[in-house]
Amino acid sequence: MIQVKIPQNLSLINALNFCNRLWDLKQSDEYTFDFVNLCRVEPFTMAYVANELKRFRETKPKSKFTALNHKNKSYAAHMGFFRAFGLKFGNEPGEAAGSSTYLPLTILNVAELKKEAADSYDHVGNVIEAKSERIAKILTRLEEGDLVDTLTFSIREILRNVVEHSDSEVIEYCAQYWPTKNLVEFAVLDTGNGIKHGLSTNPYLKIKDERDALHLAMLPGVSGKMFKGVKKREL
Incomplete structure (x- = not known):
């Protein structure tokens, strides 16, 4: 043992x-x-x-x-x-209701998110938008305003990246607000294929390892799907 x-x-x-x-x-x-x-x-x-x-x-x-x-x-x-x-x-995970000071560890099944969108004849991005807005309101303890809008956008993009690019089966998130520190921590985790794999389809990028890929991903305009010679689709 x-x-x-x-x-x-x-x-x-x-x-x-x-x-x-x-x-x-x-x-x-x-x-x-x-x-x-x-x-x-x-x-x-x-x-x-x-x-x-x-x-x-x-x-x-x-x-x-x-x-x-x-x-x-x-x-x-x-x-x-x-x-x-x-x-x-x-x-x-996700059983606790959460409050103005925390979000419990929550696990979203990507397949279920897509099914929810299909069942309501909606785009999965809109389903993610609604969930992101709820998270933003809890984190800010506000119902509306620039901060809610900014956080909603940021969280939505993180969750959409998981669904559209990572091939992860689940998205996990959790949050805590510490009033005495005036500090909020919001964490998102997925177990997908990684940034290096996601950027590897771009032939114009020279990537040695995951650290190299992470630095490249922070640069504006860097993508594994949109690069010179690729036709843009209307979204």
């Missing part, structure tokens, strides 16, 4: 280091994850670690997985963290 302790503070660096160590674990008939030290978990790391734990379990179908010291982790349980990777404890 291999016992794995979850870090006390699941900050970005700690989460990345933990998940890297996770994939380096030796093969075992049983893995036990101990949450005794877990105190702080942030929106992105909640989605990221839950997804990595789920993927890790799926690669070892013959192994047994157990958890320890998780039943007093009420925040993570309420947000849907545990059930997101298959542990039957706490809320399902």
